[in-house]
Amino acid sequence: MNPQAPLPEKKSSPWKQPVMWLVLGLPAAVVVAGIIMVVVAGGSDAIDTSPDQVRRMAQIQTTDLGPDEFASEEKLSAIVRLDPENKLVEVLPVNGAFDHSAPLQLDLLHPTDQGQDRHLVLQPTELGWRTAASLDGDHDWNVRLGPIDAHWRLQGRLPKEQLATNLRPRLQAQ
Numbered sequence: 001m002n003p004q005a006p007l008p009e010k011k012s013s014p015w016k017q018p019v020m021w022l023v024l025g026l027p028a029a030v031v032v033a034g035i036i037m038v039v040v041a042g043g044s045d046a047i048d049t050s051p052d053q054v055r056r057m058a059q060i061q062t063t064d065l066g067p068d069e070f071a072s073e074e075k076l077s078a079i080v081r082l083d084p085e086n087k088l089v090e091v092l093p094v095n096g097a098f099d100h101s102a103p104l105q106l107d108l109l110h111p112t113d114q115g116q117d118r119h120l121v122l123q124p125t126e127l128g129w130r131t132a133a134s135l136d137g138d139h140d141w142n143v144r145l146g147p148i149d150a151h152w153r154l155q156g157r158l159p160k161e162q163l164a165t166n167l168r169p170r171l172q173a174q
Contacts, residue, residue: 067150068153069169070152071154071169076098078098079094079165079167082137084137088130088132089122089133090130091104091145092128100128102124103122103129104147105119105148108143109141109142109144110139110142118135138161140159140160153170154167154169155169
């Protein structure tokens with residue numbers, strides 16, 4: 001053996017090279033992530049929680065803001081209060097001229113599952129409006145209040161495990 005002779009080169013497997021893992025691993029991860037995103041985005045339980053009638057023209061969505069404008073002009077506001085012990089839902093007026101002789105429609109909208117939405121008709125009482133109802137308090141509710149003819153509308157959000165919230169018009173009076 002010649003001590004000066006070069007050592008023979010060992011052929012290493014391409015799978016032992018970190019660059020090969022990057023060349024194959026990154027595109028594979030992107031493909032898997034893309035498939036997951038398509039499945040999530042196109043699921044049958046897509047989130048579209050607006051119960052408003054929305055018109056779509058080209059890429060513009062429009063809805064009727066008349067009820068919000070009316071409530072804002074009249075400076076209406078109210079409080080929705082839950083009484084889980086007596087299984088009651090109560091609305092108390094805070095500001096504005098409400099018709100205390102007419103019933104109100106209270107819509108409790110689940111943030112992601114339209115099948116869990118609750119629509120209640122509240123009857124007038126000496127202090128406001130009330131109805132018997134038992135509500136699930138383990139998630140938030142989007143709350144909408146208005147008369148049966150829907151000529152005005154107040155909205156708000158009732159956070160998880162909270163028993164009351166303030167309802168206001170979505171538009172501010174100018």
